[in-house]
Amino acid sequence: MTLPNTASLFRTPLRVCLMLCVTMLSALPFPAHAGLLADRLELSMYGRMGLAWTPTSGRYIQGRSLNLMGGTIGGRLEEGDYLEPVLxxxxxxxQETPEAPYVDMVLTPAIYSANGLFAGLFSTRFSDTLSIQLFQGYVEAGNVLLPGLRMWAGARFYRGADVHIADYFFFNNLSGQGGGIAYGPLDLAVILQTSLTSNQYNFDVDGNGTLDIRRQRTVFVAxxxxxxGDSGHSLHGLAELHLLPSARAQLADGSQVGLRSDFGWVAGVKAHLDLGNGSFNDVSVRYGSRIANGSRGGAQTWDTFGAPDLRGLYxxxxxxxxVEHFLYNFSPLFSLNVYGILHWAQGASDLETDKSLDFGVGARGVLYLHxxxxxxxxxxxQGFQPGNAPLATATKLTIMPTFAPIGGRSVWARPQFRIFYTAAFYDQDAVDALYSPYLQTVGATSVGHYLGTRVEWWF
Structure with a gap:
């Protein structure tokens, strides 16, 4: 038997995450008695794992999305293995009362398959098998200075509602690193954002291939x-201000080169209607200007789309x-979940190719046989039109017998054991451009086949 390289194991991201968890827990001011950790520590998790086949080509397609842009808008069932424990x-x-002071530390490492490989192939070959990231690491305090006052700092999932069947957090997905404060209905935050490679954040002063100047974006959120009243209805307003400072350098001849300052803003509104019996309807619209125009394919607002103008500005x-999203529980026999998502974006270059349109509409019906x-x-x-290219479309149909061992006539009943078959029908423009990872794997075909089995859980 060949032993693994222990030095390599020590350097793995998982080991780093585990060591970080232990270090942070050991640093907390716990009194020394045996039962305390059970009182202070909560563990929750989202996870999914499964297998997949394509009956026609025999190619390996685990995690290869049938969707046009490769994401989950258009159905999430082809997603690869993923584990997200939360400490x-x-x-x-x-304390039991909601007005009681609290201070929580939250840590969320996320583990997902690289290149569609199974999570079960855990080994020292991390670049070929698993990717491990630290998605959340923050501290939150509430009711400490003032009842109803909450504050947080660190990196966190700073977001709201999602379209679950498309695995899409919409309207205010501002997950990132920063800090915030909230009191009653008002929520304020400051988030820093940057990029290691984007030309929007980096500049090569002397043209030698080295990025000499780097800057960061500051995002103010309200x-x-x-x-x-007690109706369950609500109206949610969103405003963002994005600032990018100038980053300039002076050359030997006295001239200046670099990146000019720019800004952007976002405004949005979301209405939530509580229809009773677990049913609801959400509708939202969000507009982003200048450098805050990120929206294509569900991108966050700071993922600026397109090219700048001749001055380097947006x-x-x-x-x-x-977004339109509703769930209606018609009876103990049937539930219907429907969504519609539209994104439109344009850059600042005035070129015909510097624009994008994508949309998705979908529905999941659940028949409770037992x-x-x-x-x-x-x-x-789905539809996708980059620039002035033709509109490419795809239609997906799925049948999925499901076993919920704990039971429950609800779309949220978990865990679920599933067997599913999906057929995707592509128009010629989607086939010619190979817009989906599935098409890029099996080649140009107008019909895609995906047979899978999966367990999904949360607790």
């Missing part, structure tokens, strides 16, 4: 949620996101 430590002991750039046996069907339709 929450109550530094200030948790959100306000107005609730309407004066006329813009991006729009619109508390523990559900029959799920999905239908999705």
């Amino acid at each position: 929450r430590v109550h530094i200030l002991e948790k 959100q306000y949620v107005q609730k309407f 004066t006329n750039a813009a991006g729009v996101e619109a 508390d523990k046996f559900h029959l799920i069907g999905e239908a999705h339709y």
